[in-house]
Amino acid sequence: MIDMIERNVIFKDPRNKTRVALVYPNRYSAGMSNLGFHIIYDILNSLDSVYCERFFLDFDRSLETNSALHDFDIIAFPWQFELDAINILKILYRNKIPIKRDERGKRSERKQLVIAGGPCCVNPYPLKNFVDIFFIGEAEVNLIDFIELFQTQPDIEEFADIKGLYVSKLDNATKRVYLKDLDTYHPVSQIISPRASFGETFLLEVSRGCGRGCRFCMGGYIFRPKRERSLSYLKKVVDDGIRVCRPKKVSLLGASVSDYSQIDRLLEYLETTGLEVSIPSLRADSLSPTIAESIARCGQKTITLALESSENVRTAMNKRLSDELFLKAAELAFEKGIKKIKIYVMIGSPVETSEDIKEIVKLVKNIKGRIKLSVNPFIPKPHTPFMWSKFEEISTLKKRLKILKTSNIEIEIGDFKKAFLQATIARGDEKLSDILEKAVIYGGGMGAFRRAFKEEGIDFNHYADAIPTQSRLPWDNIDTGINKTFLKKELEKSYIVGTSNICTQGIH
Numbered sequence: 001m002i003d004m005i006e007r008n009v010i011f012k013d014p015r016n017k018t019r020v021a022l023v024y025p026n027r028y029s030a031g032m033s034n035l036g037f038h039i040i041y042d043i044l045n046s047l048d049s050v051y052c053e054r055f056f057l058d059f060d061r062s063l064e065t066n067s068a069l070h071d072f073d074i075i076a077f078p079w080q081f082e083l084d085a086i087n088i089l090k091i092l093y094r095n096k097i098p099i100k101r102d103e104r105g106k107r108s109e110r111k112q113l114v115i116a117g118g119p120c121c122v123n124p125y126p127l128k129n130f131v132d133i134f135f136i137g138e139a140e141v142n143l144i145d146f147i148e149l150f151q152t153q154p155d156i157e158e159f160a161d162i163k164g165l166y167v168s169k170l171d172n173a174t175k176r177v178y179l180k181d182l183d184t185y186h187p188v189s190q191i192i193s194p195r196a197s198f199g200e201t202f203l204l205e206v207s208r209g210c211g212r213g214c215r216f217c218m219g220g221y222i223f224r225p226k227r228e229r230s231l232s233y234l235k236k237v238v239d240d241g242i243r244v245c246r247p248k249k250v251s252l253l254g255a256s257v258s259d260y261s262q263i264d265r266l267l268e269y270l271e272t273t274g275l276e277v278s279i280p281s282l283r284a285d286s287l288s289p290t291i292a293e294s295i296a297r298c299g300q301k302t303i304t305l306a307l308e309s310s311e312n313v314r315t316a317m318n319k320r321l322s323d324e325l326f327l328k329a330a331e332l333a334f335e336k337g338i339k340k341i342k343i344y345v346m347i348g349s350p351v352e353t354s355e356d357i358k359e360i361v362k363l364v365k366n367i368k369g370r371i372k373l374s375v376n377p378f379i380p381k382p383h384t385p386f387m388w389s390k391f392e393e394i395s396t397l398k399k400r401l402k403i404l405k406t407s408n409i410e411i412e413i414g415d416f417k418k419a420f421l422q423a424t425i426a427r428g429d430e431k432l433s434d435i436l437e438k439a440v441i442y443g444g445g446m447g448a449f450r451r452a453f454k455e456e457g458i459d460f461n462h463y464a465d466a467i468p469t470q471s472r473l474p475w476d477n478i479d480t481g482i483n484k485t486f487l488k489k490e491l492e493k494s495y496i497v498g499t500s501n502i503c504t505q506g507i508h
């Protein structure tokens with residue numbers, strides 16, 4: 001058991017219940033700051049016949065009853081980040097749960113069902129040989145139906161009758177499901193822990209999805225259409241959340257929180273609670289004086305703004321943000337009392353050249369105030385217009401980084417090798433399963449992957465290369481609601497550096 005104080009943990013008698021191990025495939029601090037994790041815990045434990053307990057990469061026993069993974073009927077993994085696929089396999093491996101789905105029930109005493117949900121499931125193929133069922137889309141829609149069916153002890157094939165469930169054994173064509181009305185649910189009882197990344201924070205999701213359509217952003221496509229919670233509903237969630245959770249802080253979540261139509265009024269309301277407020281995601285072009293003032297007054301000292309690249313590349317990405325607007329937003333933030341701005345920069349995206357990096361340097365040097373650049377490589381993601389593009393060679397990324405360093409501004413650099421593996425998993429197929437399994441057994445690092453690729457006779461750069469637009473894609477069987485012809489047209493527009501309208505209504 002662990003020596004930490006958590007509030008709102010659910011304790012039940014596990015006997016005669018369907019036992020679900022909710023396993024966050026990363027550290028405790030990250031999992032406890034993930035709203036999706038709280039949602040699954042809350043929904044499952046709202047059912048009397050189910051007991052859901054938590055595990056993390058750094059906790060091999062459940063935090064609720066100190067049980068082992070073997071004791072559970074269902075092992076559920078949120079799959080938020082591509083690289084967590086490695087951790088999913090590591091966790092199964094070290095807990096002696098047979099990794100391959102067709103070996104479970106043969107080599108072990110009981111047949112446990114392994115399921116996964118979260119954004120990375122829109123390409124389930126790299127984990128298809130290991131996970132029995134993937135939730136495509138938002139689990140609020142079908143999680144209870146899934147549990148009710150599970151409790152009837154069905155054949156695995158029967159799960160394919162539930163919308164949004166991809167059954168690996170069947171490889172069934174699956175359409176993404178999403179919650180139409182966000183005012184029907186928000187978890188109020190969240191586990192509050194001082195060891196979560198955001199501290200003792202109540203997570204408040206104001207909106208889901210984003211219609212802006214930046215061509216690199218998977219979240220911008222797979223959570224469409226953009227939906228918002230009403231102000232009155234959010235106020236009620238905040239009131240109840242404060243009463244039940246007694247947090248020190250409220251963190252506003254959404255694809256781009258400053259785009260929320262009632263943001264000024266919501267911030268006004270939050271100020272009356274006396275709690276610190278944090279907004280991890282803001283868009284420079286929707287940062288208003290009221291938002292900046294309110295953020296500074298509520299105690300947030302640093303904000304993060306995504307610049308991504310030069311104005312030219314941003315246009316090719318469909319990110320309609322001029323240099324002028326970005327500079328104005330930075331100026332406004334400092335004027336209203338924000339102490340530091342962290343600026344996201346993406347390097348290696350399609351159409352970028354060294355000249356674009358020089359443009360970025362020129363721009364950031366004009367910002368008067370404390371800034372830090374957070375630099376990460378572009379990663380081609382499935383179901384986006386840039387899914388056919390290549391992951392830039394690491395030698396080129398290093399050259400571009402060198403140019404950025406001439407700015408003499410503080411820089412935080414993402415791990416390029418990890419980014420390469422992330423790109424590999426993001427666009428992986430079933431063949432990658434064997435490589436993943438071997439790489440995990442060999443230690444899970446870059447060397448382990450090289451060895452596994454070699455043994456499987458696949459070129460190490462295979463998944464990082466550009467993909468011809470006429471090819472069949474591994475994830476073609478998964479329908480997110482955005483058709484491929486539309487994505488192709490978006491890609492073509494990026495070559496001529498053209499933008500598309502913001503999508504406010506439908507899927508695209």
Ligand code: SF4
Pocket residue numbers: 210211212213214217219220221255256283319
């Ligand atoms: S603004 Fe662009 S990058 Fe941000 S969530 Fe929307 S589509 Fe993604």
